[in-house]
Amino acid sequence: xxxxxxxxxxxxxxxxxxxxxxxxxxxxxxxxxxxxxxxxxxxxxxxxxxxxxxxxxxxxxxxxxxxxxxxxxxxxxxxxxxxxxxxxxxxxxxxxxxxxxxxxxxxxxxxxxxxxxxxxxxxxxxxxxxxxxxxxxxxxxxxxxxxxxxxxxxxxxxxxxxxxxxxx
Numbered sequence: 001x002x003x004x005x006x007x008x009x010x011x012x013x014x015x016x017x018x019x020x021x022x023x024x025x026x027x028x029x030x031x032x033x034x035x036x037x038x039x040x041x042x043x044x045x046x047x048x049x050x051x052x053x054x055x056x057x058x059x060x061x062x063x064x065x066x067x068x069x070x071x072x073x074x075x076x077x078x079x080x081x082x083x084x085x086x087x088x089x090x091x092x093x094x095x096x097x098x099x100x101x102x103x104x105x106x107x108x109x110x111x112x113x114x115x116x117x118x119x120x121x122x123x124x125x126x127x128x129x130x131x132x133x134x135x136x137x138x139x140x141x142x143x144x145x146x147x148x149x150x151x152x153x154x155x156x157x158x159x160x161x162x163x164x165x166x167x168x
Contacts, residue, residue, distance in 0.1 A: 024050040027161040035120040045130050046116045053109035062113040066132055073126040085115040127167035133160045
């Protein structure tokens with residue numbers, strides 16, 4: 001009996017934790033004009049990541065820095081460079097007042113981190129793809145199938161955000 005009570009005590013002391021946090025995101029670019037080098041263009045690339053204000057379970061904060069890969073659109077794609085981008089802005093978006101017509105409205109609140117940088121690229125007939133990849137989707141997203149990565153520690157769902165600059 002003592003062993004069962006001790007086992008139950010230890011079982012209750014440990015809570016299964018998730019490290020989910022990303023609820024969504026987007027990546028886009030803006031053409032700024034010709035670059036300083038001949039046959040080049042200057043672009044502003046922006047990544048926005050969304051995190052729920054009050055996520056379920058344990059949640060990691062939004063990153064202060066992200067690494068964005070720049071790839072030439074060859075087959076297979078070839079990595080041009082990786083850029084370390086610092087968070088340029090942070091805001092909280094809440095839609096509680098907009099839902100006043102609903103009885104017991106759900107909380108709609110997101111923390112939004114924005115990461116922007118300027119990149120000069122040589123003109124290329126195939127163009128470029130910018131990509132950011134992360135693990136750990138929000139635990140409250142119900143339409144994402146959770147699966148284990150062989151040799152990993154828990155679920156392996158993640159997200160990749162991309163934007164593509166078309167070729168010349």
